Amino acid sequence: LAKTTQPISMDSYEGQEVNITCSHNNIATNDYITWYQQFPSQGPRFIIQGYKTKVTNEVASLFIPADRKSSTLSLPRVSLSDTAVYYCLVGEGSSASKIIFGSGTRLSIRP
Amino acid sequence: SAVISQKPSRDICQRGTSLTIQCQVDSQVTMMFWYRQQPGQSLTLIATANQGSEATYESGFVIDKFPISRPNLTFSTLTVSNMSPEDSSIYLCSVRFGRGSVNIQYFGAGTRLSVL
Numbered sequence: 264l265a266k267t268t269q270p271i272s273m274d275s276y277e278g279q280e281v282n283i284t285c286s287h288n289n290i291a292t293n294d295y296i297t298w299y300q301q302f303p304s305q306g307p308r309f310i311i312q313g314y315k316t317k318v319t320n321e322v323a324s325l326f327i328p329a330d331r332k333s334s335t336l337s338l339p340r341v342s343l344s345d346t347a348v349y350y351c352l353v354g355e356g357s358s359a360s361k362i363i364f365g366s367g368t369r370l371s372i373r374p
Numbered sequence: 375s376a377v378i379s380q381k382p383s384r385d386i387c388q389r390g391t392s393l394t395i396q397c398q399v400d401s402q403v404t405m406m407f408w409y410r411q412q413p414g415q416s417l418t419l420i421a422t423a424n425q426g427s428e429a430t431y432e433s434g435f436v437i438d439k440f441p442i443s444r445p446n447l448t449f450s451t452l453t454v455s456n457m458s459p460e461d462s463s464i465y466l467c468s469v470r471f472g473r474g475s476v477n478i479q480y481f482g483a484g485t486r487l488s489v490l
Contacts, residue, residue, distance in 0.1 A: 299479075306378075306466050306481025307417070350416070361407065362468075362479050364417040 267351045267365040274371045281338040283368050285351030288332045296327060296334045299350045301367070307350060311336070346372045376401055378482035380467055386488045387457055394453045395485045397467030402447035407468040408440075411484070417466065423450050457489045 268286040275281045287296070295314050299307035311318055313325040313334070324337040338345055348367040377400040387393050397406065405424055409417040420440055421431045429442040443451045454461050464484040470477055 295477075297479075304483070304486075306468070306484055307479075309478045309480070312476045312478070361419055361422055362470075363419060364409075366416050 267353055269349075269351050269365060269368045271366065272369040272371070274373065275341055276373050277342055278340055281341050281345070281370065281372075283336045283338075283349055283351075283370070284333060285336070285365075286333050287351070287353045290331050290353050291355075293355050294331075294353045295355070296325065296331075297352045297354075297362075298323070298325065298336045299352065299364075301348045301350065307364075310349075341370075341372050343372050343374065346370060375478075376403070376469055376471055376480040378467055378469060378480055380482035380485050382485055383483065384486040384488075386490065388490055389458055391457055392453055392455045393457065393487060394451050395465050395467070397450045397452070397482060399448045399469050401469075401471070403469040403471070404447070405470060406444065406450045407470075407479075408442065408450075408452045409466040409468060409481075411464040411466060413463075420452070420465075454487065457487075459489045462487055462489045 295312055297312040298310040300310050301307040311320055311323050311325045313327050315327050318325045326335040348369050350364050350367040352362055379398045381396045407422050408420040410420055411417045419432050420435045421429045421442055423429045423442045423444040425444045425447050439455055441453045464486050466484045467482040468479050470479045
């Protein structure tokens, strides 16, 4: 399973765009990139998943360069409620594959 | 999506005792996953539970310490046996569902365990 590296923590302010980058140099051909969000006292929650180029949903955008060795989660116009830990995961997209969590990025949003 | 219910939500236990955590899913799933999350840390996979077969444990976790049952496609239990303070942690149950071309993992709220 490919290992991921992310910043331990980030700070930003309400209304700003936040970009969290994840490095995954050993990503395999069959691997997808998935981001999860975790609030205190809750289990992680799926944000977005992609394989290449750009993926966008109602919550975030995911940018993946051609070599797929990194990815960037983009959160537009963050609010205080976006304060959470964000995990970048890399693994096979099949329903049978297990998910291994990295250390995550603790994002703090200030007024 | 999936709704995952875990019981108990929290417990305080004495050293040397055992606690069984229950996980109920509102849909049938082939595989269920159990994770541990120590305070301020990331999640660590304990084991994968398949219905009708023995659970598969990750390195550092053994069946005698963390026995798992998987009696049907919507339910699983994890037992933390012969507990010590080092077992104080949050234990999370998880399942995976396909949604179109995407496979999404869903988590319960967790069981917060404190061992005295």
